[in-house]
Amino acid sequence: MRKRLTEEQREQIARNAITRYEAGESWVEIACDHDLHPGSLRRIVRQRHEVAYRRSGAKPVADPAEVARRRDAGETIEGIAEALGCSRTAVRTALEATHGPPMTRYPELRSRRTPTDAELTLLRRLLEQCPPAPRSRPGHLDMTGPEGLAVAEACLALVEDGVPMQTLSLALEHGATWVRWLLRKHDLLPAERQGRSTSRRARPR
Numbered sequence: 001m002r003k004r005l006t007e008e009q010r011e012q013i014a015r016n017a018i019t020r021y022e023a024g025e026s027w028v029e030i031a032c033d034h035d036l037h038p039g040s041l042r043r044i045v046r047q048r049h050e051v052a053y054r055r056s057g058a059k060p061v062a063d064p065a066e067v068a069r070r071r072d073a074g075e076t077i078e079g080i081a082e083a084l085g086c087s088r089t090a091v092r093t094a095l096e097a098t099h100g101p102p103m104t105r106y107p108e109l110r111s112r113r114t115p116t117d118a119e120l121t122l123l124r125r126l127l128e129q130c131p132p133a134p135r136s137r138p139g140h141l142d143m144t145g146p147e148g149l150a151v152a153e154a155c156l157a158l159v160e161d162g163v164p165m166q167t168l169s170l171a172l173e174h175g176a177t178w179v180r181w182l183l184r185k186h187d188l189l190p191a192e193r194q195g196r197s198t199s200r201r202a203r204p205r
Helices: 007-022 027-033 038-046 064-072 077-084 088-099 107-111 117-128 146-160 165-171 178-185
Strands: none
Touching: 007 027, 007 038, 027 038, 064 077, 064 088, 064 165, 077 088, 117 146, 146 165, 146 178, 165 178
């Protein structure tokens, strides 16, 4: 039987548990690590912290771009979860958003990568050549001219080489859809991949 916890141990467990729960782990996962019953763990936490309970069935979250970067660098799912303070389920969910399901039929989805420092440096140099956007806030660039087209073509080359648009947008410190917006502006947006739907199978006549 486990010895009675001291007040210091309870406080330490509560701090660890609230951090992990807010990052996406379940009470069961956390309690197992502390050799406690989930109900006992919740009571310890509630006595010391205000808990914003997740809606039943809500998915844990993790930054897809950061998870993809760490995964492409060779880190394990367990290592990423520990580094980001979230659950392994949260890491797998983020990976599916950037790399596709683990058992996908399309092998090219597994070849996605992050842009290299040299590639990002080249894109930033091209962006520096874009003129300021007229009648806009300071710092906004005019992406409609030939300079913007050069940036779009460079982005398209990376996208076709396996860099996801969202990953590239965030690497350039723009919003997640910025590369898609730029490619669409110059009519360079790649055709969407058409997957076969399982809801429309051929039926015998």
